[in-house]
Amino acid sequence: MAIRPNDRRRLARLAMPLVSARRDEVNHRVELRKSVDFFEHLQGLLRLERIDPERTCAMGHLREAKATLAAIPDTPELQRADAEYLARAEMSVAQFYLSRIEKNLDQPGPEWGGEVEIHEK
Numbered sequence: 372m373a374i375r376p377n378d379r380r381r382l383a384r385l386a387m388p389l390v391s392a393r394r395d396e397v398n399h400r401v402e403l404r405k406s407v408d409f410f411e412h413l414q415g416l417l418r419l420e421r422i423d424p425e426r427t428c429a430m431g432h433l434r435e436a437k438a439t440l441a442a443i444p445d446t447p448e449l450q451r452a453d454a455e456y457l458a459r460a461e462m463s464v465a466q467f468y469l470s471r472i473e474k475n476l477d478q479p480g481p482e483w484g485g486e487v488e489i490h491e492k
Contacts, residue, residue: 393456394456394460397453397456397457400440400443400445400449400450400453401453401457403436403439403440403445404440404445404450406432406433406436407433407436407437407440410429410430410432410433410436411433413429414429414430414433417429
């Protein structure tokens with residue numbers, strides 16, 4: 372049995388909080404990983420300049436991000452799953468816009484009204 376468009380929209384609306392929660396969790400973990408990478412890079416740059424990284428507030432942020440990641444726990448399997456989830460999410464957005472473009476490809480734009488005329492000067 373086919374799902375009616377109204378039912379499909381209703382199901383999508385009902386599922387949205389679950390999808391948003393999952394996406395927010397993934398984004399949070401990804402941002403934590405990026406923060407750890409950034410602060411570790413910054414730590415290396417500070418050492419190159421002969422600045423003690425512990426005298427900066429950045430190392431406090433690094434420890435905080437690492438502790439939060441350790442509490443998850445952040446495993447390679449979870450990192451792979453997050454990367455796959457984000458790739459699927461990005462692909463679904465791209466597919467959505469591509470389908471809209473393909474759907475409207477043969478239709479004239481609303482401001483044109485039909486054929487495009489080229490006038491030479």
